[in-house]
Amino acid sequence: MTPDTPDPLDVTARTRLRRHAERGHHDRATIDAILDEALVCHVGFAVEGRPWVVPMLHGRDGDRLYLHGAVGxxxxxxxxxxxxxxxxxTLIDGLVLARSAFHHSVNYRSVMVFGTPWLVDDDQEKRAALDVIVDHVLPGRADDSRPASPRELELTTVIGIPITEASAKIRTGGPVDDEEDVALGHWAGVLPLELRAGEPIPADDLADDVVLPAYLADPRRPGSGR
Amino acid sequence: MTPDTPDPLDVTARTRLRRHAERGHHDRATIDAILDEALVCHVGFAVEGRPWVVPMLHGRDGDRLYLHGAVGxxxxxxxxxxxxxxxxxTLIDGLVLARSAFHHSVNYRSVMVFGTPWLVDDDQEKRAALDVIVDHVLPGRADDSRPASPRELELTTVIGIPITEASAKIRTGGPVDDEEDVALGHWAGVLPLELRAGEPIPADDLADDVVLPAYLADPRRPGSGR
Known part of the structure; x- marks a missing residue:
């Protein structure tokens, strides 16, 4: 369904970057890589005319961003x-420390997707979308867990958002200080930040003979840097 | 200005938790701790009736959440x-892996603040707010950088949001599987996740005699767990 090298997205009034336009990207490879690495997305919409921003787990299948939750x-x-x-x-890659407070910044990679979600009501697409979400959070996990029963599928709402109007914004590199500030004596540079996994904590009721799966062995957040 | 133990916030139609109400909190200590630990917030609002969600650095002073950016x-x-x-x-503390895909979850701490921002136009409050934001990102840094010049202050917009209508939601603990799934043989438990700092990278133009400040020595995201 998805071509190997999708065309860059059309730039719209909402996805044209106005500030630091040089940080903007509209090619699908860049957008998809950020969506895939980020564990959580923040979804904004209006309820009775008032704004909400809800953190949700997501998954991507080609040009579809999937979200899910309880039917209720x-x-x-x-x-x-x-x-x-x-x-x-938003992925935060590091704190950028300049000599001046004004030039402090962060290195980050972010994506905004604008669209009108649709309700995924086809059971086959719904199951596939749930697998995509589980494997997004932890690659390999969908095959290593019990799939949803028909009743569980009924209790789950899945929505999709088309990835057709979207932009990425990326900042990399060190601080950019004014020339007259360089000699001020404050330390300057980048403090890299990374989401890392700790030691897996077995469930209280886990049998002793259940082996830790290989996909849990990498201390980086599994799935990052794919 | 802020009392030592602020009263819990009134619960409104927007901050009453409907699902998993047991995960909801409205006391200021819980809300403030999450706001202070989180590096970035996602701010949602409508522009010409259409939703935007923008990642921004924030800082908190008592019951005021401050955000900033370029005047333009x-x-x-x-x-x-x-x-x-x-x-x-949203702080993600771990992936919760159940035997069933349905009972997968994440351990997280999140806060939603609802409000109408005001423009901070008093120079003294604006300077204090910028210090709060810098020190939120990296405690101790405001005193160890050059403060904004009058011109830089003009080029910066600061807004405040009152922390008066807000809620926190927290999930902790291991997976909760259906009884009949426990023997399935899939590994179950929690994979802890944490934002961690790497080795500081000095700026290209950093003089050799500038010492790394103590506030950069902690490998955890500085400021977390305060």
Missing amino acids: NHLLRSLATGVEACATV | NHLLRSLATGVEACATV
């Missing part, structure tokens, strides 16, 4: 009624 | 015109 979730229900949404993911 | 930033300008906003921060 009133925010998710609102999202599935044809309202517009903006889903934003 | 059109999104920040929109925010300062009396529109309603929802600022959400």
Whole structure:
């Protein structure tokens, strides 16, 4: 379904970067890589005209961004009624420390996706979307867990947002100080930041003979840097 | 200005938790601790009736959440015109792996703040707010950098959001599997996640005699767990 090298997205009034336009990207490879590495997205939309921003786990299949939640979730229900949404993911790669407070910054990679979610009501697409979300959070896990029963599928709402109007914004590199500040004596540079995994904590009721799966062995957040 | 033990916030239609109400908190100590630990917040608001979610660095002073950006930033300008906003921060503490895909979850701490931002136009409050934001990102840094010049202050927009309508939501602990799934043989438990700092990278133009400050020596994200 997805071509190997999708065309760059059209730039719209919402996805044209106005400030630091040089940090903007509209090619799908850049956008997809950030969406795939980010664990959580923040989804904004209006309920009765008032803004909400809800953190949600997501997954991507080609040009579809999938979100899910409990059928009873009133925010998710609102999202599935044809309202517009903006889903934003942000990876923080480091703190950029300049000599001047003014030139402090962060290195980051972020994506905004604008679109109107649709309700995924086809059971086959719904199951595939849930696998995509589980494997997004932890690659390999969908095959190593019990799939949803028909009843569990009924209790789960899945929505999709088309990745057709989106932009990425990326800052990299060190601080950029004014020339007259360089000699001030404050330390300057970058403090790299990374989401890392600790030691897996077995469930209280885990049998002794269950082996830790290989996909849990990498101390980086599994899935990052794919 | 802030009492030592602020009263819990009133619960409103927006901050009453409907799903997993046991995960909800409205006391200021819990809300403030999450706001202070989170590096970035996602701010949602409408521009010409359409939703935006923008990642921003924040800082907190008592019951004020401060955000800042360039004067020319059109999104920040929109925010300062009396529109309603929802600022959400999310800390992911771990992946919760159950035997069933359905019972997978994440351990997290999140806060939503609802409010109408005001433009901070008093220079003294603006300077204090910028210090709060710098020290939020990296405690101790405001005193160890050159403060904004009058011109830099002019080029910076600062807005405040009152922390008066807000809620926190927290999930902790291991997976909760259905009884009949426990023997399935899939590994179950929690994979802890943490934002960690790497080795500081000095700026290219950093003089050899500038010493690394003590506040950069902690490998955890500085400021976390305060």
